[in-house]
Amino acid sequence: MSYTSEVLERVVAQNPDQTLFIQAVKEVLETLSPAIERNEKVYRQNALLERLTTPDRQILFRVAWVDDQGIARVNNGYRIQFNNAIGPYKGGLRLHPSVNLSTLKFLGFEQIFKNSLTGLPIGGAKGGSDFDPKGKSDREVMAFCQSFMSELYKYIGADVDVPAGDIGTGAREIGYMYGAYKKLTGLYEGVLTGKGLSYGGSLARTEATGYGLLYLTKCMLEANGSGLDGKKVVVSGAGNVATYAIQKTWQLGGIPVTCCDSTGWIYDPEGIDVALLKEVKEVRRARLTEYAAERPSAVYHAGTHSEGGVWSVPCDVALPCATQNELDLNDAKMLVANGCKAVAEGANMPTTIEATKYFQENGILFCPGKAANAGGVATSALEMTQNSERLSWTFDEVDSKLQGIMANIFTNVNETAKEFGMAGNYVAGANIAGFLKVANAMEAQGIL
Numbered sequence: 001m002s003y004t005s006e007v008l009e010r011v012v013a014q015n016p017d018q019t020l021f022i023q024a025v026k027e028v029l030e031t032l033s034p035a036i037e038r039n040e041k042v043y044r045q046n047a048l049l050e051r052l053t054t055p056d057r058q059i060l061f062r063v064a065w066v067d068d069q070g071i072a073r074v075n076n077g078y079r080i081q082f083n084n085a086i087g088p089y090k091g092g093l094r095l096h097p098s099v100n101l102s103t104l105k106f107l108g109f110e111q112i113f114k115n116s117l118t119g120l121p122i123g124g125a126k127g128g129s130d131f132d133p134k135g136k137s138d139r140e141v142m143a144f145c146q147s148f149m150s151e152l153y154k155y156i157g158a159d160v161d162v163p164a165g166d167i168g169t170g171a172r173e174i175g176y177m178y179g180a181y182k183k184l185t186g187l188y189e190g191v192l193t194g195k196g197l198s199y200g201g202s203l204a205r206t207e208a209t210g211y212g213l214l215y216l217t218k219c220m221l222e223a224n225g226s227g228l229d230g231k232k233v234v235v236s237g238a239g240n241v242a243t244y245a246i247q248k249t250w251q252l253g254g255i256p257v258t259c260c261d262s263t264g265w266i267y268d269p270e271g272i273d274v275a276l277l278k279e280v281k282e283v284r285r286a287r288l289t290e291y292a293a294e295r296p297s298a299v300y301h302a303g304t305h306s307e308g309g310v311w312s313v314p315c316d317v318a319l320p321c322a323t324q325n326e327l328d329l330n331d332a333k334m335l336v337a338n339g340c341k342a343v344a345e346g347a348n349m350p351t352t353i354e355a356t357k358y359f360q361e362n363g364i365l366f367c368p369g370k371a372a373n374a375g376g377v378a379t380s381a382l383e384m385t386q387n388s389e390r391l392s393w394t395f396d397e398v399d400s401k402l403q404g405i406m407a408n409i410f411t412n413v414n415e416t417a418k419e420f421g422m423a424g425n426y427v428a429g430a431n432i433a434g435f436l437k438v439a440n441a442m443e444a445q446g447i448l
Helices: 003-014 019-037 040-045 048-052 101-117 138-155 171-185 208-223 240-251 274-283 288-294 329-337 353-361 375-389 395-419 426-444
Strands: 057-066 072-083 089-095 123-129 161-164 232-235 258-260 264-267 299-302 317-319 342-344 365-367
Touching: 003 019, 003 040, 003 048, 019 040, 019 101, 019 353, 019 426, 040 048, 048 426, 057 101, 057 138, 072 089, 072 101, 072 138, 072 161, 089 101, 089 171, 089 375, 101 123, 101 375, 101 395, 101 426, 123 138, 123 161, 138 171, 161 375, 208 240, 208 317, 208 342, 208 365, 208 375, 208 395, 232 240, 240 258, 240 274, 240 317, 264 288, 274 288, 288 299, 329 353, 353 365, 365 426, 375 395, 395 426
Parallel strands: 089 123, 089 161, 232 258, 232 317, 317 342, 342 365
Antiparallel strands: 057 072, 072 123, 258 264, 264 299
16 A cells, blocks of 8 residues: 555544545645655655644634623634644634534645745644624624634744634734734734734735736646636635635636625626625625626526536636535536636635546646635735834735745646646646645654
């Protein structure tokens, strides 16, 4: 049995109920074989893959808070510090009822490779809670965030672990958490990213994941003799990543025609109106039914997969930007049948393994999230740099650095795939390129 197969068996045996984590590990290990074989004896002797797939620490804690009716509530809090071989732990805090240990371990494991690909000195981590900020008052959100940070602060710091925002954790939540951290520690440091501009945040951070996705997609298309001009683009999601992916699609010459939220999806043949989408989702915090009511060209479908969902719309490029495993094999078949030529992941692992393989078997350009959506964490690291230097860069400065980082990521992924005899396989290229940097650092630092 190969070393990678042995390690996968070990992960499954130790985490039998953690299906998302197992899926993420399997996806990575299956593509690492060519790199592992070059140095298998040393890796096996030093248990490198066993160490890589086992978090440095898993922190679980109780979060007790009081709602507006004076009733005490309790949620679960988590921080998975996965690997800090190349820098301090870095990864978001997700606030959503679906959050559990499996979800966060999958996200933290993916973050190791994503952060490595940025070329910046940041390790992999993830955290959050099953708390749902939707429908909560500002005071309730503040009460939760302060209680959450009263435990988390013990394990983080500007040179230790720097959490960021994620699903459910926006500027409001980061602000409350940062205030609590500062109060508890007496330190004014860059311990959280995604902060407000008035207290250490970075321009372009809000836009970074969506913009970065399009910068890399453009590189991928151009490397294969195409481009974005005039291309019809389908996008899932209507949150931060999707909104700014839609905006940058317009700016780069594409035509984004779909978006969706948890209750339904929109097809707008004239192209999504970014200003109206922002008004509905960011200002009103409303559903896409309100977008459809104010946009005559838009067609609303209740249910995210009704009538095939956004993936049933003929397109040139597909950008899944909502959540994990949202694009399955049937969706992939629809996209291929309808003429899709390229898929780039804006969310973390939104495409199932079966769908990914179908895309690759049918000649679809496919770039995984650990490369395609790395713009967000890259800009978080740029925020850390600005905090360390006590400086604030302009939007254009940050955006220019982001473009350079995404171009370098694609070049690295593309060249690594070629080096290992898998030209055009960007999944393998991303996994191997991310792995080699971390593996070299782990080997240099000894068995820890």
